[in-house]
Amino acid sequence: MPRGHLHLDPAVRQEATTRLLSIKGHVEGIIRMLSDEGVYCVDVLRQLKAVEGALKQVSSKVLEAHLRDHVATAKERGDVENIVQELMEALKYT
Amino acid sequence: MPRGHLHLDPAVRQEATTRLLSIKGHVEGIIRMLSDEGVYCVDVLRQLKAVEGALKQVSSKVLEAHLRDHVATAKERGDVENIVQELMEALKYT
Amino acid sequence: MPRGHLHLDPAVRQEATTRLLSIKGHVEGIIRMLSDEGVYCVDVLRQLKAVEGALKQVSSKVLEAHLRDHVATAKERGDVENIVQELMEALKYT
Amino acid sequence: MPRGHLHLDPAVRQEATTRLLSIKGHVEGIIRMLSDEGVYCVDVLRQLKAVEGALKQVSSKVLEAHLRDHVATAKERGDVENIVQELMEALKYT
Numbered sequence: 001m002p003r004g005h006l007h008l009d010p011a012v013r014q015e016a017t018t019r020l021l022s023i024k025g026h027v028e029g030i031i032r033m034l035s036d037e038g039v040y041c042v043d044v045l046r047q048l049k050a051v052e053g054a055l056k057q058v059s060s061k062v063l064e065a066h067l068r069d070h071v072a073t074a075k076e077r078g079d080v081e082n083i084v085q086e087l088m089e090a091l092k093y094t
Numbered sequence: 095m096p097r098g099h100l101h102l103d104p105a106v107r108q109e110a111t112t113r114l115l116s117i118k119g120h121v122e123g124i125i126r127m128l129s130d131e132g133v134y135c136v137d138v139l140r141q142l143k144a145v146e147g148a149l150k151q152v153s154s155k156v157l158e159a160h161l162r163d164h165v166a167t168a169k170e171r172g173d174v175e176n177i178v179q180e181l182m183e184a185l186k187y188t
Numbered sequence: 189m190p191r192g193h194l195h196l197d198p199a200v201r202q203e204a205t206t207r208l209l210s211i212k213g214h215v216e217g218i219i220r221m222l223s224d225e226g227v228y229c230v231d232v233l234r235q236l237k238a239v240e241g242a243l244k245q246v247s248s249k250v251l252e253a254h255l256r257d258h259v260a261t262a263k264e265r266g267d268v269e270n271i272v273q274e275l276m277e278a279l280k281y282t
Numbered sequence: 283m284p285r286g287h288l289h290l291d292p293a294v295r296q297e298a299t300t301r302l303l304s305i306k307g308h309v310e311g312i313i314r315m316l317s318d319e320g321v322y323c324v325d326v327l328r329q330l331k332a333v334e335g336a337l338k339q340v341s342s343k344v345l346e347a348h349l350r351d352h353v354a355t356a357k358e359r360g361d362v363e364n365i366v367q368e369l370m371e372a373l374k375y376t
Contacts, residue, residue, distance in 0.1 A: 041160035066135035072356035166262035229348035254323035
């Protein structure tokens with residue numbers, strides 16, 4: 001796997017961190033909702049979907065940085081096959 | 095919207111809470127990963143996908159409880175149209 | 189499995205048929221695109237995503253009819269457990 | 283947008299065509315199912331999901347070829363920004 005010298009862009013690392021802190025707060029909010037025995041299923045479903053959407057946005061930012069900084073430079077570096085297989089594998093879990 | 099007297103099943107509420115506490119821990123783990131300036135994009139992507147998968151499992155448990163306890167009884171209660179529209183709307187955000 | 193006397197609503201059957209005829213035409217269009225050796229990957233990807241979106245809309249119409257006509261009446265009919273399990277299983281392949 | 287000289291790999295073009303012919307046959311099969319007035323919603327849903335899965339596999343093959351042949355070479359060609367933006371835009375419709 002092509003790692004070692006390949007790092008996530010610092011600005012994206014920062015943005016992802018900020019977004020994940022907000023996602024963590026959102027998850028804590030849903031846990032609090034669930035402590036109310038009168039909570040309604042569909043309200044919980046809506047909050048879970050919102051968190052899913054927010055996670056997808058983080059993934060999208062990280063993917064974009066990876067494409068730009070590591071996939072687009074793979075031919076120059078000489079690890080095209082590895083980097084493409086690795087990414088296809090990671091995207092499969094979507 | 096049909097609420098008020100419709101509540102999420104207590105056992106599912108408990109299970110969802112347990113799973114969300116674990117999801118919260120997983121999110122905190124990714125935030126820690128991101129504090130390492132050598133972190134690799136694809137490792138972050140994989141963790142984000144894992145959290146997405148875990149969230150989908152929580153949604154699936156809540157949806158199942160809702161279908162069983164509130165949708166399947168809608169004709170008896172007399173609010174079929176409302177409960178179906180509400181659920182279709184909530185599923186749209188998937 | 190609860191079938192036999194449960195049928196898809198005729199109007200939805202008609203609408204789904206019309207939409208699938210259009211989807212079939214769209215698929216044929218992509219096959220024609222692919223016969224051009226100068227076709228560009230991203231143009232193909234966009235068309236494939238459009239077809240996926242159109243299929244999801246058909247699924248959504250069929251799901252809505254199923255919830256309204258068969259899930260919402262399950263308690264009255266007495267097959268709640270079967271109908272919910274069956275639907276959860278079918279939704280899993282999303 | 284970076285096109286013109288960028289083409290989908292011939293072997294992938296052939297494979298995608300073969301898979302889409304099979305998908306077209308599958309769609310025709312669902313249309314036939316729907317001509318039976320006794321057809322059951324969940325049977326239709328399952329077939330629609332199967333077609334969606336098959337379409338995703340075609341997209342996956344095309345995406346892999348695009349990453350390998352056009353994204354991985356973007357730095358050499360000098361169109362990184364365009365090719366990454368274009369792909370992120372196309373993936374958004376998933």
